[in-house]
Amino acid sequence: EVQLVESGGGLVQPGGSLRLSCAASGFTSSDAWMNWVRQAPGKGLQWVGRIKSKTYGETTDYAEPVKGRFTISRDDSKNMVFLQMNSLKIEDTAVYFCSTPAFSASDFTGWGQGTLVTVSA
C-alpha cells in the first residue's frame, strides 16, 4: 500500500525559506514520478511541481506561480522527495501534499496527509 508522509511545514516570514519532506513507502518510489500539490485555506487544489524518476532524468517542472522560487529534489536511497521553498510569499500559505500516480502518468493516486505552511509576518 502506498504511504506518503509529509513533514517540515510551519510558520515562516515573507521572504523566508522552508524545506518540506515527503517519505514514501509501500511501493518502489525510485520508479515513481512524484508531485507536490497545495491547497490554500478554503480554496481548491493547485499543482505545484513534479520530479520524474531517474530513468527520465529526474526532470522537474513547476507551476508558474512558484517557478524560480521552489525546487523539487529526490533521494531514492532514502525514499524521500523534497520541496525547497525560497522567497516565500503570503499567497504560498497552504497545505502541501505530495502525491504519486499509479494508473497512468497523469493521475494522483497516492496522497500524503499534507503539511501546513503559513507565511505571515
Added chain:
Amino acid sequence: SYVLTQPPSVSVAPGKTARVTCGEINTGSESVHWYQQKPGQAPMLLIYSDSDRPSGIPERFSGSNSGNTATLTISRVEAGDEADYYCQVWDSTRDHYVFGTGTKVTVL
C-alpha cells in the same frame, strides 16, 4: 492560463443522481481524472482515465468525457457522498497538471 471550470455547488436529494461537469477541456489534454475530498482529509482518486474506477470505489460513481466536457455522475446519492469534487487533466502542451475549480456536493 488553462482553467477547468466546474459549477461551485451541486445539491441533490438522497437516492437521486448528481452530475458534476468539468470544462473546457483543451485539445492536447489527455484523460480526465476525478477526486473526492472531505473536510480535513487529503483528496482521494475516484475516477481515472475518464471512466475507470480504482478498486474499492463504488459503481455508483462513474465518469464520461465528450472531448470538450467531462462529467462525474453519482447515482443513488448517499449522505456520505457530501464532499468537494475536483477534475484534473494533464496539459501536454506545457507538461503541466491542471485541477478544476472544484464543486461542493451537498446532500439535502
